[in-house]
Amino acid sequence: MSTDAEIDKLVRREYAAGFTTSVESETLPPGLDEGVIRHISARKGEPEWLLEWRLEAYRKWLTMTPPEWAHIHHPPIDFNEVSYFSAPKSMADRPQSLDEVDPELLRTYEKLGIPLHEQAALAGVAVDAVFDSVSIGTTFRGKLKEAGVIFCSISEAVHEYPDLIKDHLGSVVPQGDNFYAALNSAVFSDGSFVYIPKGVKCPMELSTYFRINEAKTGQFERTLIVADEGSQVSYLEGCTAPMRDENQLHAAVVELVARKDAKIKYSTVQNWYPGDEEGRGGIYNFVTKRGVAYENAHISWTQVETGSAITWKYPSVILRGDNSVGEFYSVALTRGRQQADTGTKMIHLGKNTKSTIISKGISAGRSQNAYRGLVRISPRAEGARNFTQCDSLLIGDQCGAHTFPYIESRNPSATLEHEATTSKVSDDQLFLCRQRGIDTEKAVSMIVNGFCKEVFRELPMEFAVEAGKLLEVSLEGSVG
């Protein structure tokens, strides 16, 4: 009874990152045709080959239909109501350094806890800040360059490292891979590019912070990370958006290439605006993330998904080389009317390839949370191994948790293990905590954090604490 009262009080919790930055933006009118794509490409001064590549993707997209197999429901999206490019006007004359960037933009990131001035920045973390369709700056570029590491926006990389881009763009997620990847390939605006040369261990954590600001605008970022032979990198992305009543589209593509013996650790803390309690507004997050691991290479995805009205993403690993390793650690939390359909694909092609999947789904309110995963063992993947563990935690009795594991094994020597559990935050657990003096809110956050522990310990230390806090904020008022 008392618990219910607390819930009601807390449910209308504010979304902390929900403010809007008032900057003058230049935004393309809504609608999509070849002209829009040409405009985006021209605006970025792109070479002819890239424009052609975009147009090719667009023509493929026109022949495709949105996927309907996911456990999500939303009215059809009118792709002509979305604006495909928006950038602060002040960014038009391309500031050469962060000092020249509009202070209002820098303040936005400061407010989000991401100071971009290197003196104030989190030590040991380089940040690329993407605001709507453009990168406003990247910190510590000089220091990284000394180590031979390239970290810049993908728009700059197109000009400065055209060969690397040409070789790798679309090499992991082809233009026509799926409906949203095709759309992204046609209109992608900005995102990060990372190259780690042979044998180099990246001296800092790299991170990109994505911010959607402008209304009625989609964000279509594209990130490409290439880790050359024997190199190592840890990369983290964060995302937030203002609170708005209408839905906004975010369709990103992330490609990872881990050459022989390389190691890529990719972490996401996703906190896009989830919409209000009634399900008004929020980001539609349709994302394609995939990595290819060559011989002995190691790709690890860790995600903490707490935001978005709808999350549709399956960070995957193609285990191409022998002895390569793929990992997926996920916490997906849904509350209110949020819907998540997320998981991974582990495609075992090489011999003795190994994959691990740990998925923790937490559902509260009236949300729906689905794990969807595929483990495929190809005929020549001798000795492949997979371990999958999917746990669901329910808070209250109006939410849903679903598990859709697919296994396709074409090699009898493979070893596959699958474990799944569903549990509830029980009244008994809450009573035990409260009887020890711990209030309900703290108790729930403790129970949920305990449930997620295996995933949190995979996050870079600087962000594990952050993720824990995010979960606390997201959960306040979800008890019931």
Add this chain to the structure above:
Amino acid sequence: MLEVRDLHAAVDGKEILKGLTLSVKPGEVHAIMGPNGSGKSTLSNVLAGRDGYEITSGEVLFEGKPVADMETEERARAGIFLAFQYPVEIPGVSNMEFLKASLEAVRAAQGKEPLDAVSLLRRAREACQQVNLDQQFLKRGVNEGFSGGEKKRNEIMQMMLLEPKLALLDETDSGLDIDALQVVAKGVNALRSPDRAIVLVTHYQRLLDYIVPDHVHVLAGGRIIKSGGKELALELEQKGYGWLTGEEESA
């Protein structure tokens, strides 16, 4: 310290306690005995303030204040501790983390600073030692994979750390072998003090061989039907509950 006056209480709308009166003073140890279904566990849950256990009439005063006005956690912070009959597991939350959160909440309510990490760990280790619980248990999830006996000892360990004013032990002896029972009793006896009261809720008298009560009450049909000294427990052991409940019926 605890005054229960003509308490009527219901669980899910069904009246279980029907006019229970009980007075517990600091320094005293009371045993509440009774057959299954007599309302023993209901009493512990009502006192601790579990959701769904409703006081329909009468009153419960703790240090002069009506507990009905206090939330579960407020009662805990004021010094009411319930050792559970079936302690629940909280996977992934370490015992240490749990103890820290609990102690911080209780101390904050008393206007005390949180203990620093070193003192906390030292105290927790001492408490473990007193109930023969390996220190490794501090790192494990709360009650996660513990045996029945370990769970009960874990409860007593928490009680020793929290140093409550009023300790309620709900069937703490159930499921314990004789060695574990002695360990638990040793822990409880160590907590006996002039300013602390202990209420043992139990079906059997064997616990009372090790924790000798000052007062024994027989609970039946939601009321205390007989009270006496420690010898009453022995009488019950010999005669069972039938003669009392029977006497009640014919009276």
